[in-house]
Amino acid sequence: MIDRISRINLNLIVSLHLLLQELSVTKAAQRQYISQSAMSKNLAKLRELFHDPLLMKAGNELIPTNKALQLAPEVAKLVQTMEGLFSPQDFDPSECRKEFTIAATDYVSEYMLPKALAELYLMAPHICINVQNWDKQTYQLLKEGKVDLGTTIQDPNAKDIHASLINRDHFVCIMRHDHPLSGQAKLSLPDFAQYHHAVITVGTDKTTAIDRALAEHGVTRKVRLRVSSYPSAVNMVAQSDLLLTLPSHIAKRLSQDHPVTIKPLPVHIDEFDCTLQWHHRNHQDPAHRWFRTHLTQLIQQQELGPISRGS
DSSP: OHHHHHTSOHHHHHHHHHHHHHSOHHHHHHHHTOOHHHHHHHHHHHHHHHTSOOEEEETTEEEEOHHHHHHHHHHHHHHHHHHHHHSOOOOOGGGOOOEEEEEEOHHIIIIIHHHHHHHHHHHOTTOEEEEEEOOTTHHHHHHHTSOOEEEEEOOTTOTTEEEEEEEEEOEEEEEETTOTTTTOSSOOHHHHHHSEEEEEOSSSOOHHHHHHHHHTTTOOOEEEEEESOHHHHHHHHTTSSOEEEEEHHHHHHHTTTSOEEEEOOSSOOOOEEEEEEEEGGGTTOHHHHHHHHHHHHHHHTSOOOOOOTTO
8 A cells, every 4th residue: 555655646636636626727737836738637647546537528617527526525634634744833923924814794894803803913913914895706715815714604515615613693683663563572474574675795695594484485575775784784774664684693783883673583594603714725824723713712702692582
């Protein structure tokens, strides 16, 4: 077995990992800093090594074979282990001069990051931090290394993304204090469907779970307002008859600044994880590990507990 392994070029394992991530010879070559022709030769060697095509053309795209899909998680673990072997173990935050980019919603930027970042600057005074909006391109930016961390609801379908749990939460409905439905102890499904709704368009796709649950009861929301800002959406709802569904810890915090009432939803929707997320490419980096670990802890220390479902 050792003799066989000794004849394998470990760079081929790295090439296989990148090819399975990118499903593109060109992009994989760029990430490994080799030419496209060199990556094509590596793919040919890998096909011979595993006795399988691994990636097959389908129009202008490459699709993985069943063998490749089986190999992908094991290859990712192997590359992670190799990265750990050659990564420096000592890290001094007081000497770190790295720049970190965080993608977050405006709610996170305004209410959760300021206190956490102030503490991080005390421990690592030379770091630079960029905060930008989370949008539908963020997962691609994480993959490309242009964003280091993102705070959002966990997407189980996101590939090569790691996550640390900030808190678990559930959805609630808010409305203005004197809304026609505000006097009801519980919202009925017909009433919920009767009124117009606002939706938040930033972060990962929150509307799918909500609308899927409603569809099971034959109900479709009448969306009349789409807003990319949490505080703006709540402010608009506080001055109209619109209903807004959002995570309970956000509703709890923003209700302190706006005249709104919080109600449980008339349908059950599973709890979800609010997380800090990063791409596998940064998983073993000592500076990144230090930054994300402390950022997670500092956010967790804040009051993020969800309100009771029965409130």
